[in-house]
Amino acid sequence: MTFKLDRDTIRWGIIGCGDVTEVKSGPGFQKATNSALVAVMRRSGDKAADYAKRHNIPRWYDDAAKLIADPEVDAVYIATPPGSHMQYTLEVAAAGKPVYVEKPMARTHDECTKMVEACKRAGVPLFVAYYRRRLPRILRVKQLIDSGAIGEVRFVQHTLFQRPNAQEKTRDALPWRVIPELAGGGRFLDLASHALDVFDYLFGPVAEATGCAANQAKLYDAEDIVTGNWVHQSGVIGSCTLCFTTFDRIDRCEIVGSKGVITFQVIEGGPIEVWTAGGKQHYDDPNPLHVQQPLIQSVVDDLRGVGTCPSTGESAARTSWVMDRMLEEYRAGRHQ
Template identity: 60%
Template sequence: MTDTIKWGIIGCGNVTEVKSGPGFQLAEGSELIAVMRRNGELAADYARRHEVRKWYDDADALIADPEVNAVYVATPPSTHKAYALAAAKAGKPVYVEKPMALHARECVDMIEACRDAGVPLFVAYYRRALPRFLKVKQLLEMGTIGDIRFVTTVHTKKLTEDPANLPWRVIPELSGGGHFFDLASHTLDLLDFLLGPIRDASGRASNQGKAYAAEDIVSGTYVFESGVQGTGLWCFTAYQGGEINEIVGSRGKLTFSTFGSEPIRLTTADGIGEYSLEQPKHIQQPLIQTIVNELLGKGNCSSTGVSALRTAKVMDELASMR
């Protein structure tokens, strides 16, 4: 068994600059040894700036590198399936960015390919490993708000896209949908982590702003296997941005943001308490460490293809415009 996981990154774009890339170098038992970008000059520049030994402009060449023993796919969702299947065929564990794929059917294909190849599949829902949300989970498990009854999410954002120069995140054939698939996926996966799987979801999506083809508003309801109920509203053409989650129980509630750094607020009959936890500089590093630990036989990662498939199914069900 190897004592170091030697990573290769496919797609070294913005998300890898601070959020993830350095985490592969800083995690214990981990090393980033190769990066790939279709533009070779940009791949070489990334490798130089991040002190990575090898760079490629061809994904197959990186996957075939005998030194690379795990692959991180950091491209838009439209290529996640193809690269994951190629890595699995080469017998190498795969870590893919979120959302896992364009839709749940592709997620199933990825899970089956990795299972047949005998390699693990992980997904970058990194909030599962952040101290901030581990604290929320601890407070829930301690019974600080009593029996959990329901959860609400409201997430709004101003319309800022230029129709003449749209980002890939709102082009469905590249991202799977709009901002809902990019942003709400984090919250829905986090709720799966905190409250357990969702067994049933129903929603409605539409395009109100007409700035791009994807949905720009989604609302829906869902029921967890535990019986906890939930509602969500995501609007990306509102007059201002904001985002909040509330988990309400029989003796209190927890209020927190998925994306912000505001303190977690606990409200009970005894008053209001707040918990402030600093986010790590390289925000994916804690999850990367759990992946490395699992690959080295020292632990388990909670964000797998199976858990991410559950989130993909819920998103597909909520965004019923499609």
């Protein structure tokens, strides 16, 4: 799709100015070149007004339809929980405006497909906030792989363990990330989506995937442990284990090649280590303060016709397809 906004500065509106927009993303729209954040929306007018005041944003709304219809809003960032991503995307597309939606893209691959199709019909681009595709350390890993530093890649393994937080231990105040109706599942969809999208970026689309999931701790209704296996079309084989009721936090990814191995943290950040016959090398590429800003800049450049964003609705939908396959048996059992 060829799309270009004939403007020097892309004017953004945000639907859902919650915690993720405070540092990770919101300021990125203000600090990116040729970008401005001009309006925000939250169902609580008081909270929307407070956000606008603190971040020096000209307008606020408590009605998404009014923000979408604002003639001075060129493009819309949807930063609500996944349960409303599809509906808001359809509404923004119908208004003829580009969409930048938080990850995971939606609760299921089917919802992702409907979002992609709606934006295609409307002739507007759809971008997804898989911002690791533009973080310095992930770009470093990609450069190491593409340069042949570890030879031909054979397989990738990702392990993520986390403790349950205080809210997850109290059913009266569960966070949305573990409520399937809002999130599509548990924390697996929220965090595994980042890793699986990185692997899609590094090794290309996945051809097949399977998984096993369970609810071991019974703190909430969603799955709290998932193991998965997949094969990329390129031939690279992958596996993962994510558990969210353990004693500590562990984040470890290994990319093993014919001549060496790269280890790094997908979620937490930290240094990259490369082991080869020649010894061990360390790389430290810290995240920017506003981690979404590099990807936001690529979206702005894409909308202005001077660059390309690497995270689209099509690429993000592939990640949701993989997660659906890993959760397929668990979801079927939960709904019997």
